[in-house]
Amino acid sequence: MNIAIGCDEAACDLKRIVRQHLLAQGHEVIDFGTHDNAPVLYPDIAIAVAQAIVQGRHERGVLLCGTGIGMAISANKVRGIRAAQAHDTYSAERARRSNDAQIVTLGARVIGAELAKSIVDRFLESAFDGGRSALKVAAISDYERAQAALPRAPGA
């Protein structure tokens, strides 16, 4: 699979471990940074990865920050992206099967490396169920399309 990965400075070490894990499995991994402890704005990384995915350049994304929350919030601002923070394997699986999420986000200050690897594995090996879930995911897309057609709200 072709996977985009990105992190902020809080999660560089965990990103390196997850990236190596994915490469060892034969995945193609494109690294959007950051690469060291110098502070960055996590939305810059999240949005770059999310845009690359909606443009069809990568099949899945893995985003890491301190909690996984900022990365999820930011990535979900990109129209068409469903990013899910998951800190357990069941949620990672449901993020794919129920929500058709393209991106999983992880918190390097919340979970350890072994759990992170298991979460990413489960996310990547799970497929969208469609069926009853498709209607719900379509409702999210419908809302996004309707919002895009509206004039921008003051201050937004």
Ligand SMILES: O=C(CO)[C@H](O)[C@H](O)COP(=O)(O)O
């Ligand atoms: O976890 C994060 C965002 O969700 C980031 O890693 C970040 O370090 C949080 O930093 P701050 O508290 O300074 O906004």
